[in-house]
Structures are given as structure tokens and as C-alpha cells.
Amino acid sequence: MKKKRLVVLGFLGSQLDKGSRSERWEKWRPTIALTQHDDLVIDRFELLYNAPFTNLARSVQADIGAVSPETTVVPRLLDIADPWDFEQVYAALLDFARDYPFDLDAEEYWIHITTGTHVAQICLFLMTEARFFPGRLVQTSPPRRASSKNPGEYILIDLDLSRYDQLAQRFSLAHAEGIAFLKSGIATRNADFNRMIEEIEHVAIKSRAPILLMGPTGAGKSFLARRVHELKKARHQIDGKFVEVNCATLRGDGAASALFGHVKGAFTGAANDRPGLLRSAHRGLLFLDEIGELGPDEQAMLLKAIEEKRFFPMGSDHEVQSDFQLIAGTNRDLAAEVHAGRFREDLYARINLWSYALPGLAQRVEDIEPNLAYLLAQFSEENASKVRFNRESRARFMRFAVSPAALWSGNFRDLSASVTRMATLSESGLISDAVVDDEIARLKRMWRHGRAPFDGDALASVLGDDGAAQLDRFDAAQLREVIAVCRAARSLSDAGRQLFAVSRAAKAKPNDADRLKKYLARFALEWEQVSR
Missing domain, CATH: 3.40.50.300 (P-loop containing nucleotide triphosphate hydrolases)
Structure with missing residues (x-):
């Protein structure tokens, strides 16, 4: 197997890496020292720096060329006005990482965290942990006595995420x-x-x-x-x-x-x-x-x-x-x-x-409204023409969309198609009440074959012939609709959410399952009997 090229990414040390002409080889400079190890061949060094330190970056590049001619140094200017500002440093590194052409098949990456401000080191740590920088951290340390022949030591850090819970929380964004x-x-x-x-x-x-x-x-x-x-x-x-x-x-x-x-x-x-x-x-x-x-x-x-x-x-x-x-x-x-x-x-x-x-749309009625807004914005962007509801037309469509009459048998495909039709038929970018009414009628026709008729015989199968016969017409019609929703739902709570989708919003602690159980109890029915 072909050996991967070794690439190091690290900040220029504005203090640690500098030195006058006469003394710069007598002091330990971490960026240059990392390229001086006999057992380590660095193929490329991505040197990150701020504009005020351009001359120092060039000097370090030349010094690395002198001690390690096999290492290609690529200076990378980052736009960071304040290197102690966490937001600025993080944003600059995130942009760099997203644009950088990482090649994991051909290259291995080490992230040097000895140089740069403490803020820069923390950001490099967090971004390596989150795999924005797909590599390992490397820490360097100076020799006990400064010497141009002794580059000090380096150690690779394998991240054990469980040990860094507090730092990981800073990456919650x-x-x-x-x-x-x-x-x-x-x-x-x-x-x-x-x-x-x-x-x-x-x-x-x-x-x-x-x-x-x-x-x-x-x-x-x-x-x-x-x-x-x-x-x-x-x-x-x-x-x-x-x-x-x-x-x-x-x-x-x-x-x-x-x-x-x-x-x-x-x-x-x-x-x-x-x-x-x-x-x-x-x-x-x-x-x-x-x-x-x-x-x-x-x-x-x-x-x-x-x-x-x-x-x-x-x-x-x-x-x-x-x-x-x-x-x-x-x-x-x-x-x-x-x-x-x-x-x-x-x-x-x-x-x-x-x-x-993944639940169907009928089991997520509270998500219909944000998805409606998303789909309408998407249509407007794709067609370069803003389309919107007026207040009444939007309320009219939403009342239907969250009601038991809306089967959403095609789930989000049905909703997407519905928005496309209404937006296309809108006049001057405004979806009118008439367009909404026509769309509701179209959806009902489309879904009609998806719901089996729930006639008196089916009601009798739950209550018995005598029990069904004793119901008022109003109660019978209401109970038929409730049982139809229960049979299509996945659970008691799911059926309750569908049946009480509007009124539950006004309750501080809605208990849809309990409301449905109490309703069924009026007819001496339990969930197991109506959900079959």
C-alpha cells in the first residue's frame, strides 16, 4: 500500500516562531522544530497566519526550506482582526476547513496546536474533534536546553470524546x-x-x-x-x-x-x-x-x-x-x-x-404549517415570483389540513403538490379563498377512494345492532368519524392529537389520549374495540 503524504496544519507562532537573524537558530521555534525530527518527514506544511505577520511567515517559510527542503510550505492568510475573539477565529477556521481540498485517501493530516493564541488552539481542538479537520492533534515541546540540533519532542493526541464533555458542549452550535x-x-x-x-x-x-x-x-x-x-x-x-x-x-x-x-x-x-x-x-x-x-x-x-x-x-x-x-x-x-x-x-x-x-403527515399535523411556509418559499424562489396566502385563505386551508377530513395519504408529496397547484393558480402572487376551496375539493376527490365507507353496519359491529339503533343521528355521525380516525391512527395518543388538533393548542397541558378515552367511555367503548 502506498504511504500517505503527511500534511501539517498549524498557526504561525507570532512570538514563539520569531527571532533575530543572529539568535533565531539558538532558540526553539515550534513550527520550524517540527520539521527537524529525523524520524519525521512532513511533505507539506499549511502555515496559517494573520496579515500583520506576513514578513514573519515568509521568514519561517525560508527557514523550513533550509532545514527540511522536502517540506513544501504553503502560507495561508486568514482574515482575523482580533485573534483573541472566539467568534472571529472560529468563523475563519470554519471557512478554511469547508474550502480546503482534503484528500483522505492520499494524505494524512496533523493539526499543530502548540502555536497561536489560546483561542486558536481551542478552536483547532474543537474542529478536529468534530471532524471539520479530519486529522489528529500534534503537540510539540522544547528541549531542556535550547539547541539548533535538538528539536524537542512531539506527541500525537487521539481524542477520547468521553474525556472532553465540557469542551464538547462548546460545539453545540x-x-x-x-x-x-x-x-x-x-x-x-x-x-x-x-x-x-x-x-x-x-x-x-x-x-x-x-x-x-x-x-x-x-x-x-x-x-x-x-x-x-x-x-x-x-x-x-x-x-x-x-x-x-x-x-x-x-x-x-x-x-x-x-x-x-x-x-x-x-x-x-x-x-x-x-x-x-x-x-x-x-x-x-x-x-x-x-x-x-x-x-x-x-x-x-x-x-x-x-x-x-x-x-x-x-x-x-x-x-x-x-x-x-x-x-x-x-x-x-x-x-x-x-x-x-x-x-x-x-x-x-x-x-x-x-x-x-418516519411518521406520516397525518401523524404530524403540527408540522403542516411550517412545511407549508417552507414549500411556498421554495416555490417562490424557484419561480422568481413571491406567492403568499391572504390571512383568511391561509386560515381556511390550515383548518382543513389539520382536520380528520384531510387524509394526507400521499403524505408530504400530497402537501407539496397541493402548494404547487395553489401557487400556480394564484393571481398576482396571492392565493385566494376560491383557490383554496377548489384545492380542498380536489384533495377530497383524490382521497375519496382511500377511505372505506363507514356505514351503519360497521357502527353496529362496534356497539351491536341494538346499541347502534339507540343512538341519535347526531351522535351516530360523530362517533362514525371518531372511529374512522381511530382505525387509521397508530395509537390512542395519535388519534387524540388528530381529533383535538385545534382545541389542544389552547390548553396548557393537553391530554389528548385522556379526552378520547372519556369520549369513548360515553358509549361504553375502549380503545381496543375501536382501533381494530
């Missing part, structure tokens, strides 16, 4: 930025969803293990997978492509060929070699949506590729390699699929280390 990035800056309000995204952000940065995203079609699995890829790429975790495939579109020999590639002549029609999607995702992220649709052969091949990072293309006797991270998506219950023998248990165990169930 970057953590919050990562969470906001995964949500595209949408101020979501659903507490369970927000906790889930916070954990996904942590896992995305700290782990390369597969992630399983579960949830109905349109819940945002593909969108979230793409944002995870962009976040990891920004933190130098991966530098390859985002490769997405819907496994439901793969059939027969075409499935294995699309995923794992093939060699020329592997089957009829294989006129040329094909690399396959797994190899295209090398050093990147592979998103396999609807993974439950894969056939048994492809499941076995995928398991080997995940565990060993190598596999056989179709028709080939030679293995190929691909180091990718996997995110799998499904709207199926994979545990049930394993029980039914349709999905491999070992593959399920391998991809189920980090699993997250």
Missing part, C-alpha cells in the same frame, strides 16, 4: 446546525420527530453502519437520506456520490445487474461490462428504497457486500470492491416479512442497527 440542515431549516414542532432527527444527526456523524428508514410512501425517506449524505460530505466523512435506487423497479436478472453490475456476455443482451450501482456508490452513500422488494438472491449478495465490501458482478469470477455506506428505506414491516420467510433474517439484523420510523 455545530450540532444544532446539523439538525437544522437535516430538516432543511424547517422549524418542525412534533417533539417525537425532532428527537428522532437529533439522534439521526448524531449517528450520521459518528457511525458508518447501515441506517434503516421506515415509513409510508411520501414520508420523506429519500429526502432525509440525501440530506444525510450532504451532511456527511460537509464533515469529510465521505466524498463519493449519492446513489439512489427504488428496489421495486428492479426485476429478474436486471435487478442483480443494476445493483452489482455484470461482465460482457453474462446473459443475453449483456453486450458490454456494467459497473453497477454499488460500485458507483464507492466512498459515497447508497440509498436502497423499498429494500423489502429485493429478491432472495439479491438479498444474499447485498449482505455479503455490506459485510465484506466486496462482491461478484454477474458472470464474473473476480470479486470487486466498493466501500459505501448504506441507507435502506421501506414501507413494509420487515420483521413481519422475516417471519413470513420473504426477507432474510441475517440481512434484516445487519441493517436494523439504526432504525427509524
Whole structure:
């Protein structure tokens, strides 16, 4: 294996690295000394400095050239007016790290933290810990007696995050930025969803293990997978492509060929070699949506590729390699699929280390309003024309959007399409009441086939014929709607949130589940009876 080039990044020591012509070789200067070790060959030194010390930077560059001609010194001027200002130093280093062309395959990075102000040293520590600088810290110390022949000592510091909890807290802003990035800056309000995204952000940065995203079609699995890829790429975790495939579109020999590639002549029609999607995702992220649709052969091949990072293309006797991270998506219950023998248990165990169930839009009604604002702003930006609701039209749409009548069976795809239609039909950039009314009617027609009629016989199946017959027409109509919501909901609390979405906002401590239980008790019913 070819040895990686060693690259050191560090601040110029405005005091420690300077010296007059006559004495500069008699004192210990940490930046120059690091290049003088006999057992250490530094290929490149990225020398960070402020404008007032340009001449010193040139002098240090020349001195390193004299003692270590194999080291290329690259002076890097940073715009820092006050090197003791934490915000200025952090911002300058963050910009530098984001623009720097790190090449982890060919280069190893050491971050020198002996020079620079204490603020600069702290910032370098935190940014290395957070992987903005993908390397190791190096600390240097002088010899007991100053000598041009003794460069002192250096030590590499491997970060044990558990030992630096207090310092890690100072980096909470970057953590919050990562969470906001995964949500595209949408101020979501659903507490369970927000906790889930916070954990996904942590896992995305700290782990390369597969992630399983579960949830109905349109819940945002593909969108979230793409944002995870962009976040990891920004933190130098991966530098390859985002490769997405819907496994439901793969059939027969075409499935294995699309995923794992093939060699020329592997089957009829294989006129040329094909690399396959797994190899295209090398050093990147592979998103396999609807993974439950894969056939048994492809499941076995995928398991080997995940565990060993190598596999056989179709028709080939030679293995190929691909180091990718996997995110799998499904709207199926994979545990049930394993029980039914349709999905491999070992593959399920391998991809189920980090699993997250993305709720549908109907289970996140409090997030409809911020998503509505986001989608409208996105439409305005893409079409270079500002579009907005008036106060009444917005309130009218929101009343419907959070009501039980809004099924949102297509989840965020339905909401996105709805916003696009209303924005397109707006006059002079204003979505009117009439446009909203037409859109509500269109959504109801579109969803009509998705809800089975809940007639008197179904009501009788819960209360019995006699019990149903004794209800007033008003109570019967109300109870039918309540039971319809309960049967479509995931839990008692979820059904309560949907039924009391408007009135709960006025309560300091809403208890939707308790309100629903008391309502059902009026008819001598319990959750288990109506949720079947």
C-alpha cells in the first residue's frame, strides 16, 4: 500500500516562531522544530497566519526550506482582526476547513496546536474533534536546553470524546446546525420527530453502519437520506456520490445487474461490462428504497457486500470492491416479512442497527404549517415570483389540513403538490379563498377512494345492532368519524392529537389520549374495540 503524504496544519507562532537573524537558530521555534525530527518527514506544511505577520511567515517559510527542503510550505492568510475573539477565529477556521481540498485517501493530516493564541488552539481542538479537520492533534515541546540540533519532542493526541464533555458542549452550535440542515431549516414542532432527527444527526456523524428508514410512501425517506449524505460530505466523512435506487423497479436478472453490475456476455443482451450501482456508490452513500422488494438472491449478495465490501458482478469470477455506506428505506414491516420467510433474517439484523420510523403527515399535523411556509418559499424562489396566502385563505386551508377530513395519504408529496397547484393558480402572487376551496375539493376527490365507507353496519359491529339503533343521528355521525380516525391512527395518543388538533393548542397541558378515552367511555367503548 502506498504511504500517505503527511500534511501539517498549524498557526504561525507570532512570538514563539520569531527571532533575530543572529539568535533565531539558538532558540526553539515550534513550527520550524517540527520539521527537524529525523524520524519525521512532513511533505507539506499549511502555515496559517494573520496579515500583520506576513514578513514573519515568509521568514519561517525560508527557514523550513533550509532545514527540511522536502517540506513544501504553503502560507495561508486568514482574515482575523482580533485573534483573541472566539467568534472571529472560529468563523475563519470554519471557512478554511469547508474550502480546503482534503484528500483522505492520499494524505494524512496533523493539526499543530502548540502555536497561536489560546483561542486558536481551542478552536483547532474543537474542529478536529468534530471532524471539520479530519486529522489528529500534534503537540510539540522544547528541549531542556535550547539547541539548533535538538528539536524537542512531539506527541500525537487521539481524542477520547468521553474525556472532553465540557469542551464538547462548546460545539453545540455545530450540532444544532446539523439538525437544522437535516430538516432543511424547517422549524418542525412534533417533539417525537425532532428527537428522532437529533439522534439521526448524531449517528450520521459518528457511525458508518447501515441506517434503516421506515415509513409510508411520501414520508420523506429519500429526502432525509440525501440530506444525510450532504451532511456527511460537509464533515469529510465521505466524498463519493449519492446513489439512489427504488428496489421495486428492479426485476429478474436486471435487478442483480443494476445493483452489482455484470461482465460482457453474462446473459443475453449483456453486450458490454456494467459497473453497477454499488460500485458507483464507492466512498459515497447508497440509498436502497423499498429494500423489502429485493429478491432472495439479491438479498444474499447485498449482505455479503455490506459485510465484506466486496462482491461478484454477474458472470464474473473476480470479486470487486466498493466501500459505501448504506441507507435502506421501506414501507413494509420487515420483521413481519422475516417471519413470513420473504426477507432474510441475517440481512434484516445487519441493517436494523439504526432504525427509524418516519411518521406520516397525518401523524404530524403540527408540522403542516411550517412545511407549508417552507414549500411556498421554495416555490417562490424557484419561480422568481413571491406567492403568499391572504390571512383568511391561509386560515381556511390550515383548518382543513389539520382536520380528520384531510387524509394526507400521499403524505408530504400530497402537501407539496397541493402548494404547487395553489401557487400556480394564484393571481398576482396571492392565493385566494376560491383557490383554496377548489384545492380542498380536489384533495377530497383524490382521497375519496382511500377511505372505506363507514356505514351503519360497521357502527353496529362496534356497539351491536341494538346499541347502534339507540343512538341519535347526531351522535351516530360523530362517533362514525371518531372511529374512522381511530382505525387509521397508530395509537390512542395519535388519534387524540388528530381529533383535538385545534382545541389542544389552547390548553396548557393537553391530554389528548385522556379526552378520547372519556369520549369513548360515553358509549361504553375502549380503545381496543375501536382501533381494530
